[in-house]
Amino acid sequence: MKYLAFAAGLVGASAALAETPQLTVYTYDSFVSDWGPGPQIEKAFETECGCDLKFVGMGDGAALLARLKLEGARSEADVVLGLDTSLIAAAKETGLFAGSDVEADYTLPIEWRDDVFAPYDWGYFAFVHDKDLQAPGNFRALAESDLKIVIQDPRSSTPGLGLLMWVKAAYGDEAETIWQGLANNVVTVTKGWSEAYGLFLEGEADMVLSYTTSPAYHLIAEEDDSKTAAAFDEGHYLQVEVVGKLAGSDQPDLADRFIAFMVSDTAQSILPTTNWMYPAVMPEAGLPSGFDTLIAPEKALLLPNEDIPTVRDEALQEWLGALSQ
Structure with missing residues (x-):
């Protein structure tokens, strides 16, 4: 009888587990690291949703889009978190994303639509x-110095792509x-942000992007x-990181709940001291003490989303040509 009771318990537990919906979120590696926001976001959202939130880290932001293009409609992802303003146009061109009607009282330096x-x-x-x-106080002065810098590859990294857009937005045809x-x-070009920052902290360069x-x-x-x-x-070039729902998700309602959660006070309070970005x-509690000591750029640079695919191709060829000489 004990064995029968034990077996029945296993069946019941398996049934309960099967009934727990799972939401798969593709994101970048640093988001799901032990020191990143992933663990806290996962715990807080699972408490609210009664679901199993599964983060899948894969390189940097640009690598996310490349992975989605490779998987296409077969992707297991329900949500993608970590694309940015430089990748939005290319992401929409894939036709893989569904609309989102999440509204929030954004405090961005630009109007969001x-x-x-x-x-x-x-x-x-x-x-x-x-x-x-x-x-140095600008790119020209940096180029004239003997300072060593570490940057990221724009083909796999959103900061790397952001740097190309920064130079292009600031200098245009002189880029x-x-x-x-x-x-x-x-000194070197890394695949992602984590590798580059690690090299800087190890003393391999004077400055890091x-x-x-x-x-x-x-x-x-x-x-x-x-x-x-x-x-x-x-x-300085502005980056806005975004979250979006896949059209092929088999958990569309849960995906919408997660996106809404990401702009809730709970999630937004977690991000400043885990992802080290502005919410x-x-x-409600404002920014943590210490953020008031950061430099405040006098001029924000941002190219229109619709222009970026064309600008990106030109800027990438300029970058590759210069670094290959």
């Missing part, structure tokens, strides 16, 4: 360095000349105020 993607955080690209470094000047400063908010991590999490971001007088919706 998009019926497919919802923003969850934002920041400015910048070169991070030690405070004792005499940092190729800027890259020719910067080529000697580049990251965000104006990156020093907040060292200040708040490590009580280390030795890092800062260089303020460039051309302005898309200001939390």
Whole structure:
């Protein structure tokens, strides 16, 4: 009888497990790291939804889109979290995303209007360095210096692509000349942000392509105020990270609930000190202490989404040509 009761218990547990809906979210590696927002977001959302939230990390933001293009309508993903303003147009061209009607009181530096993607955080690209470094004030000065920098590959990384857009937005037709000047400063090009930042922390470069908010991590999490971001007088390129639902999702309602959760006060309060970006919706408690010490770019640069595919192709060829010489 004990064996029968035990077997019945297993059947009951299996049935309960089978009834638990699963939501699969593709995202970038740093989001699901132990120190990233993934673990806290997963715990908070599962408490609310009674579901199994499964994060799948795969490289950086640009790698996400490449994976989706490869999988097509066969993708197991219900939601993709981690594309950004430089990839929105290309993502929509795939026809893989469904509309989203999530509304929120966004506190972005730009007006947000998009019926497919919802923003969850934002920041400015910048070169991070030690405070004792005499940092350049623009790309021309950086190119004229002997400083060594680590950057990310624009074909796999959203910061890497953001850097191409930054140079293009600031210099237009002169971008190729800027890259020719910067080529000697580049120590290496990494696949993603984590690798690049790690090399910088190991002392392999003087500066690393990251965000104006990156020093907040060292200040708040490590009580280390030795890092800062260089303020460039051309302005800094804006990145808005977004979340979207796949048209082929077999959990469309749950996907909508997750997207709405990502702009809720619960999730937005988690992001500043785990993803180290500005929240898309200001939390009721405001920003954590330490964010007030960050540089504030005087000029925000952002190319129109519809122009980026064309600009990207041109900028990528300029970048490849300069770094291959």
